[in-house]
Amino acid sequence: MHAEVDKDTCIGCGLCPTLCEEVFEMDDDGKAVAKAEPSSDDIIAKAKDAEVSCPVNAITVE
Numbered sequence: 879m880h881a882e883v884d885k886d887t888c889i890g891c892g893l894c895p896t897l898c899e900e901v902f903e904m905d906d907d908g909k910a911v912a913k914a915e916p917s918s919d920d921i922i923a924k925a926k927d928a929e930v931s932c933p934v935n936a937i938t939v940e
Contacts, residue, residue, distance in 0.1 A: 880940055881912040881925050887936035894937060898924035904939075910936070 881901050894902035900921050905911040916925040921940040929937040
């Protein structure tokens with residue numbers, strides 16, 4: 879499983895690390911970044927929740 883944040887699209891709302899801190903964090907530029915690959919079923923589900931919850935569709939989890 880791979881997670882990615884499109885930093886050109888990200889608005890830095892901070893929702894993704896709130897929903898899945900194991901995979902996402904806020905970078906120094908104020909935008910989100912995927913810091914790890916989701917591995918367990920629980921973390922994959924949380925990462926996918928962050929993907930569908932992103933207000934600007936900047937997250938891809940595949």
